[in-house]
Amino acid sequence: MRRGVLSCLIVLLWALPQAGAAAATDRQAMQGWYRLVLELVRHTPTYSPPVASRAFAYLGVTGYEAVASGDPALRSLAGQLTDLDPLPAREPGLAYDDEAVVQAALARSVAVFFENTGPTGQRAIAAMTRRQGEAAAAGVAPDTLARSEAYGRALADHIIAWSQDDGGAVVENMGFPYEYQITDAPGHWVPTSRVAQQQLPLLPDWGRNRPFTMQRMEVCDLPPPPAYSEEPGSAFHAEALEVSIARRDLTPEQTAIARFWSDDPMLSPTPPGHWISIAWQILDRDDAGLAESADVMARLGVGMADAFIGCWRSKFAHDLVRPVTYIRKLIDPTFEPLLITPPFPEYPSGHSTLSGAAATVLTASFGEGFGFEDATHEDDGLPARPF
Secondary structure: OOOOHHHHHHHHHHOOOOOOOOOOOHHHHHHHHHHHHHHHHHHOOOOOHHHHHHHHHHHHHHHHHHHHOOOOOOOOOEOOEOOOOOOOOOOOOOOOOHHHHHHHHHHHHHHHHOOOOOHHHHHHHHHHHHHHHHHHHOOOOHHHHHHHHHHHHHHHHHHHHHHOOOOOOOOOHHHOOOOOOOOOOOOEOOOOOOOHHHHOOOOOOHHHOOOOOOOOOOOOOOOOOOOOOOOOOOHHHHHHHHHHHHHHOOOHHHHHHHHHHHOOEOOEOHHHHHHHHHHHHHHHHOOOOHHHHHHHHHHHHHHHHHHHHHHHHHHHHHOEOOHHHHHHHHOOOOOOOOOOOOOOOOOOOHHHHHHHHHHHHHHHHHOOOOOOEEOOOHHHOOOOEEO
16 A cells, blocks of 8 residues: 555655765765655645656756756756756865765755645655755765755756746646636547546647757657548547557456556656656666766756647647547447546547657667566555566
8 A cells, every 4th residue: 555645755864874874875865855746746736747848858958067067977957958047166276075965955955846746745855954954964064064065055946947938837736727728529629527626638739848858849750640530440440449448358468567557646756757756766776876967957957848738739739639539439439448537538549659759869878678666666565677
């Protein structure tokens, strides 16, 4: 059974190193923030998958820039990511503590990007900030510590300011628009939920957000879906029929796979959080250093965020009907999907777009053919799966 959020966060905080105790590795200190964020995503209502991907991108950039500021082997992302101006630099000739810089930067970023989380989450952020700060401060001269923490916060503030005009900084009404014109024509999306809030689609303007690396308002080439048709034997009808038959004939293993990758909001860390979890499991297993960990988190976060921007732009360009709507109308009125149908158009698939981007980033980072075991959902009662 899934642990309650409060007990989970308390356990997480007590697992952090005490000031004066043997310090965790630099990677583990950064990883502690991500472990907390995965829980915050799960329990913060506005954090649908696209919104979560945005937070992971900015946190990844923040962590990377904090590490890169003290590592000459790493190149700043300023000038590489859209509209990111040069960040504050360390003052020459003065001492900085790298871990204190990273901790202060991530603490500021998490507090801002999750400022709307509930009281339990707020207490967890405050406790994490205090305990991580104490661990980073151990053995550091007071003036160096103060300078390092101030610098880390300055880096975070620069990135937070950059984030404010990207189009996704304000998410009202859980991401559902107050006004939206549904297209009243065959083949177009219609609501599939009885929830009043979900009678309009989730985040219809997300595809207009400023991307991190893609050109504005452009997406990668995407073939259109089959032409809409209600005729038996047409390509569209054949695909819907295939879905209906597959649902009827699901094997236990197929059902387990579907539930493992479902990653529903409020019941999981969402699909982008699942991939963040996978990446940290690999980094942990391979005992990666801080620089490699920061690099992977930045690449993965940015890649997933841009994947969602491109996907959402295409979703609302095609505005395709959901299979459940089509199948119930034309094939089987009793059809019930295995998983929850999300409240937005069908094509292209958000899960598939995101996972393709994440897998590409991780392959570029770790190489072709690497294996791993994914234990993301063990606390939810789903056993680890090897890949």
